[in-house]
Amino acid sequence: MKNWLIILLIVGLISASGCQDQQKELKVAVAAPFTGNAAAFGEMIRRGAELKEKEINEAGGINGMKLTLIFEDDAGKDAEASLVAERIASNLQILAVVGHFNSSCSLAGKPIYQRAGIVELSPGSTNVTVCEGSDWTFRNLYRDDFQGKFIARYIDEVLTDLQSVAVFFDNDDYGRGLRNAFVAEAEKVGLNLVADEAYERDSTNFKAQLTSIKAKNPDAIFISGLYQEAGLIVKQGREAGITAQFFGADGVDSPDFLAIAGSAAEGTYLTTPFTFGAAGEDALQMAAQFKALHNGVAPDTWAALTYDAVGMIADALEKTYNPEASVADNRKAIRDHLASLDTPEEGYKGVTGLTYFDRNGDTVNKPAYVKSVQDGQFVAAKQQLLELD
Amino acid sequence: MLSIASIPEEENMAQFLEQIINGLVLGGIYALIAVGYTMVYGIIQLINFAHGEIFMFGAYIALMLITVFGIPFWIALPLSMVLCAILGVLMDLVAYRPLRNAPRLSALITAIGMSLALQNLARMIWSARPRQFPAEILPTVFHGQNAISLPGGAALPYRDVFIILLALILMIALNRLIHLTKIGKAMRACAQNQVAANLMGIKTNRVIAITFAIGSALGAIAGIMVGLSESVTPTMGYYKGVAAFAAAVLGGIGNVTGAMLGGLIIGVAEVFGAGYISSGYRLAIAYILMIAVIVIRPSGLLGKSTGDRA
Numbered sequence: 265m266k267n268w269l270i271i272l273l274i275v276g277l278i279s280a281s282g283c284q285d286q287q288k289e290l291k292v293a294v295a296a297p298f299t300g301n302a303a304a305f306g307e308m309i310r311r312g313a314e315l316k317e318k319e320i321n322e323a324g325g326i327n328g329m330k331l332t333l334i335f336e337d338d339a340g341k342d343a344e345a346s347l348v349a350e351r352i353a354s355n356l357q358i359l360a361v362v363g364h365f366n367s368s369c370s371l372a373g374k375p376i377y378q379r380a381g382i383v384e385l386s387p388g389s390t391n392v393t394v395c396e397g398s399d400w401t402f403r404n405l406y407r408d409d410f411q412g413k414f415i416a417r418y419i420d421e422v423l424t425d426l427q428s429v430a431v432f433f434d435n436d437d438y439g440r441g442l443r444n445a446f447v448a449e450a451e452k453v454g455l456n457l458v459a460d461e462a463y464e465r466d467s468t469n470f471k472a473q474l475t476s477i478k479a480k481n482p483d484a485i486f487i488s489g490l491y492q493e494a495g496l497i498v499k500q501g502r503e504a505g506i507t508a509q510f511f512g513a514d515g516v517d518s519p520d521f522l523a524i525a526g527s528a529a530e531g532t533y534l535t536t537p538f539t540f541g542a543a544g545e546d547a548l549q550m551a552a553q554f555k556a557l558h559n560g561v562a563p564d565t566w567a568a569l570t571y572d573a574v575g576m577i578a579d580a581l582e583k584t585y586n587p588e589a590s591v592a593d594n595r596k597a598i599r600d601h602l603a604s605l606d607t608p609e610e611g612y613k614g615v616t617g618l619t620y621f622d623r624n625g626d627t628v629n630k631p632a633y634v635k636s637v638q639d640g641q642f643v644a645a646k647q648q649l650l651e652l653d
Numbered sequence: 654m655l656s657i658a659s660i661p662e663e664e665n666m667a668q669f670l671e672q673i674i675n676g677l678v679l680g681g682i683y684a685l686i687a688v689g690y691t692m693v694y695g696i697i698q699l700i701n702f703a704h705g706e707i708f709m710f711g712a713y714i715a716l717m718l719i720t721v722f723g724i725p726f727w728i729a730l731p732l733s734m735v736l737c738a739i740l741g742v743l744m745d746l747v748a749y750r751p752l753r754n755a756p757r758l759s760a761l762i763t764a765i766g767m768s769l770a771l772q773n774l775a776r777m778i779w780s781a782r783p784r785q786f787p788a789e790i791l792p793t794v795f796h797g798q799n800a801i802s803l804p805g806g807a808a809l810p811y812r813d814v815f816i817i818l819l820a821l822i823l824m825i826a827l828n829r830l831i832h833l834t835k836i837g838k839a840m841r842a843c844a845q846n847q848v849a850a851n852l853m854g855i856k857t858n859r860v861i862a863i864t865f866a867i868g869s870a871l872g873a874i875a876g877i878m879v880g881l882s883e884s885v886t887p888t889m890g891y892y893k894g895v896a897a898f899a900a901a902v903l904g905g906i907g908n909v910t911g912a913m914l915g916g917l918i919i920g921v922a923e924v925f926g927a928g929y930i931s932s933g934y935r936l937a938i939a940y941i942l943m944i945a946v947i948v949i950r951p952s953g954l955l956g957k958s959t960g961d962r963a
Contacts, residue, residue, distance in 0.1 A: 462932045464935070479667070
């Protein structure tokens with residue numbers, strides 16, 4: 265008897281949800297690492313995307329149509345990202361992709377999205393080559409050549425006490441690319457590079473390399489990698505008696521870095537494409553909405569960049585979507601619209617600032633900000649370096 | 654590459670000393686895990702791939718006992734060992750005992766399945782987020798900053814001393830247990846010939862269960878030691894387990910003393926490979942060493958091709 269009730273209930277639910285489906289939906293995929301080593305980033309990406317989706321639909325949707333996001337997990341691994349990309353590209357209901365996050369994942373997806381003719385708009389990949397050679401790949405943040413150069417310049421011009429530096433990098437697309445840019449600029453401005461060590465993703469024990477670095481006695485250690493390893497590096501480094509200044513990049517920009525490193529995180533500097541500490545009124549308003557939706561959790565850089573990326577795609581859909589046209593044409597119209605945003609006047613104004621693209625699909629002229637850890641919190645560094653000449 | 658010629662001799666020495674300590678700590682942990690692989694293999698010729706997951710559960714259980722139930726570290730440590738020993742015995746009872754007379758491949762595949770199941774169970778319970786033992790509730794001896802200063806500027810953290818000594822004491826105790834006690838004798842008998850041991854009145858299933866219990870308890874304590882300086886994650890057992898398995902093979906699988914020796918060699922090789930050769934390939938260097946040994950001595954350093962395995 266009970267079984268019958270349950271079956272009836274399920275049938276009822278299915279038919280009820282079927283009825284709601286009458287309204288036309290516009291589907292956009294959000295591909296990011298929701299599990300695995302970069303899952304903390306993925307969680308913020310999901311939350312940022314959900315907030316934008318909710319705001320758009322509550323304001324009446326896109327030309328009266330509902331925006332539906334489909335979340336796909338690439339686990340932060342390139343092999344998984346290829347599978348996800350194939351799945352998205354072959355789903356003819358999906359019109360565009362916001363993602364991927366990890367540079368290696370964006371690179372893995374690039375040829376697949378290009379072949380299928382669907383836009384890939386990354387809110388997190390900074391490797392130099394991500395947008396090269398594909399008309400379909402865009403990003404709304406800076407590249408690592410800029411970021412690496414910026415970090416070397418910041419150490420040289422602002423943290424002038426630091427003369428000798430060591431590099432400790434993640435041996436993948438992101439870590440290596442960023443390290444190369446940093447090392448090139450460090451040599452140019454005359455910083456003394458005393459050690460250059462690598463580690464593999466998923467490592468948890470860095471004592472051997474840290475002991476080598478410690479013997480070279482650098483003033484600063486630049487960690488070119490992600491928060492999970494960086495947190496352990498800072499923690500194990502302080503335990504090993506290293507007193508050098510730690511410096512990270514946007515891969516370290518996650519509250520989980522603070523949780524993993526604990527008190528050892530104190531004083532660490534890092535660069536980020538966006539910070540609420542130096543943001544405008546609309547960003548603060550977005551932060552308030554975000555907290556209201558997500559039980560008081562504060563948004564981070566990646567939530568904000570994803571919020572803007574979803575906004576850009578929705579904007580493109582609003583201007584170009586034609587219900588009569590084929591999926592391929594609608595996908596292409598989004599690309600053409602994004603590609604047309606090539607001057608500051610035409611750029612998309614979001615909470616993270618103005619986004620417009622060069623011919624590659626790279627974002628032009630978005631600054632880097634410096635944060636440091638004070639009393640267990642990220643705060644904007646007192647001195648910013650907003651212009652690189 | 655950067656030259657090290659400009660660094661004073663004394664600092665090189667300090668670095669060398671610290672690398673030795675790093676290697677011994679890692680080696681001690683590998684040895685503790687490796688004996689779990691090798692003891693089980695010695696008796697039932699099963700490579701228990703789920704042993705790495707017991708190691709992981711050891712860390713999580715201790716972490717939960719401390720953070721959720723507020724149990725002091727020195728009680729949580731043995732309690733976690735006991736719980737993991739029970740988990741190990743249960744695993745044998747549920748997954749391996751029914752397959753005792755099945756082809757060896759069936760048991761091996763079951764072990765791989767068990768490993769995946771336990772790893773995903775951990776992910777379900779505790780999520781994939783890495784967790785830390787909070788510094789403020791650990792005994793001060795485990796705070797990495799508290800260290801003995803060695804001549805030349807090297808630092809020897811008390812925690813490292815503790816881990817090395819603990820591994821050493823447990824290894825000696827295990828060795829004595831196997832060679833001097835009645836249960837040790839029964840284990841050795843089962844390793845030589847299970848049927849004959851059974852005929853002599855040895856309850857082989859009980860001996861196997863005890864073997865699982867001892868191996869799991871040692872794995873659990875290794876997991877806690879790793880958790881103290883690294884992170885606790887659902888995949889930690891996989892990474893450390895593979896290295897420890899390599900150590901067991903290097904030492905001669907089935908041979909307990911060999912597993913201890915293999916663990917130390919892999920640990921020191923990994924650290925020296927990363928510290929002095931190429932930091933990007935730390936495990937590769939340890940594995941190349943293992944392969945080299947296996948090519949020359951297929952049964953491992955102390956392994957025998959036939960006969961006595963425990």
